[in-house]
Amino acid sequence: MASSSKDNEPQPQPPTQAGGPIEDDVYFMAVALMFAKKSPDPNTKVGACIVNQEGNIVGIGYNKMPNGCEDKGLPWKRGRPKGLDKKYLYVCHAELNAIMNKTSMDVEGCTIYVTLYPCNECAKLIIQSGIKGVVYLSNKHKDYNETKAAVKLFRSAGIEPRQFLAKREVADFLASIDPFAE
Numbered sequence: 284m285a286s287s288s289k290d291n292e293p294q295p296q297p298p299t300q301a302g303g304p305i306e307d308d309v310y311f312m313a314v315a316l317m318f319a320k321k322s323p324d325p326n327t328k329v330g331a332c333i334v335n336q337e338g339n340i341v342g343i344g345y346n347k348m349p350n351g352c353e354d355k356g357l358p359w360k361r362g363r364p365k366g367l368d369k370k371y372l373y374v375c376h377a378e379l380n381a382i383m384n385k386t387s388m389d390v391e392g393c394t395i396y397v398t399l400y401p402c403n404e405c406a407k408l409i410i411q412s413g414i415k416g417v418v419y420l421s422n423k424h425k426d427y428n429e430t431k432a433a434v435k436l437f438r439s440a441g442i443e444p445r446q447f448l449a450k451r452e453v454a455d456f457l458a459s460i461d462p463f464a465e
């Protein structure tokens with residue numbers, strides 16, 4: 284077959300890290316981290332990215348107030364006890380938003396990449412939605428009852444959350460993005 288001039292042009296390549304292809308884990312956690320940046324929570328910004336069995340992103344989310352309530356004076360105050368003037372009663376968690384924003388019929392068999400270990404309410408949502416894999420970055424709330432209950436829920440549902448440990452790789456990947464590169 285005759286070759287066209289396009290055959291000699293450099294073809295788009297998958298993103299690379301240190302010369303090799305970027306691992307899916309690194310790529311999807313980087314996406315979750317980028318979405319976390321959008322969170323208006325001044326203290327803890329959480330991002331989540333749902334990936335299907337074909338390796339396609341089918342949902343993303345970050346913690347924010349419910350749609351339309353963003354600038355309506357709901358508090359962003361944190362801390363315990365969790366009273367009416369604290370954010371906890373109002374904020375939609377990243378995992379909830381990622382599931383609600385799904386672009387596929389369902390998220391059965393998918394994996395969720397989330398920058399913070401899910402709480403008990405998100406664990407329920409994850410289990411009920413059929414998500415089978417959980418990859419998390421930080422576990423800074425591991426001593427909270429919400430997290431301890433989530434651990435129990437995942438255990439009884441047969442889901443084994445896995446901590447993402449390749450922090451350096453994800454940082455290098457994000458730093459390597461050059462929007463001016465041609």
Ligand SMILES: Nc1ccn([C@H]2C[C@H](O)[C@@H](COP(=O)(O)O)O2)c(=O)n1
Nearest residue numbers: 326327329346361376377400401402
């Ligand atoms: N799995 C989680 C856990 C928490 N969040 C959100 C809820 C709050 O906006 C924030 C936690 O606030 P902190 O007590 O650390 O100031 O993170 C979430 O989206 N997903």
Ligand SMILES: [Zn+2]
Nearest residue numbers: 376401402405
């Ligand atoms: Zn949650």
